[in-house]
Amino acid sequence: DTTVKQNPRYKLARVGKPVNLICSQTMNHDTMYWYQKKPNQAPKLLLFYYDKILNREADTFEKFQSSRPNNSFCSLYIGSAGLEYSAMYLCASSRGRDGDEQYFGPGTRLTVL
Amino acid sequence: TQTVSQSDAHVTVFEGDSVELRCNYSYGGSIYLSWYIQHHGHGLQFLLKYYSGNPVVQGVNGFEAEFSKSDSSFHLRKASVHWSDSAVYFCAVSSMSNYNVLYFGSGTKLTVEP
Secondary structure, three states: OOEEEOOOOOEEOOOOOEEEEEEEOOOOEEEEEEEEEEOOOOOEEEEEEEEEEEOOHHOOOOOOOOEEEEEOEEEEOOOOOOOOOOOOEEEEOOOOOOOOEEOOOOOOEEEEE | OOOOOOOOOOOEEEOOOOEEEEEEEEOOEEEEEEEEEEEEOOOEEEEEOOOOOOOOEEEEHHEEEEHHHHOOOOEEEEEEOHHHOOOEEEEEEEOOOOOOOOOOOOOOOEEOOO
């Protein structure tokens, strides 16, 4: 099974409230990634886990948290949502080796009001 | 810093036409170049990749891409498109020893009309 699952598919949040997005894969992949995608923009890497080690991009370091309680699951946490967080959030996984393809979930569309 | 540029936001062709989707990149080190496709409502799916060797690489469903070091390009082509090829196509770069992190272009939406 090469499916990456994301829950929920759609999320409505109020400004200032927390948001937690979930991703899972059963391919035993070492690496799981979170990207943010806004309309007419490139998917942008937010952070990734290689095994149990979290790596966050410098410009989003303080805005997003994540946890990976086991190899299959990875969450993306926003402590206090702002309007600018409205976007599609894409989860992906791969073996993490150079050139390996990434497998993507269908995304979670977050709307912050 | 890697940058990936897809100059055409939208491309419209007719079924049976050939198509080329353009991708230019900027990076000085050893990289992998890849293309992903996203059908509406679905996740991105891998199409093909290039690292070294023959500059023309074949992917699924009749797609191929050609690497050009002199032009810093990795254009995607298909000789005869089908309506089911309508999707958004993303070009991406990943560098060696960086956990396969992808840096994407902004995508090209391909519409194939009957």
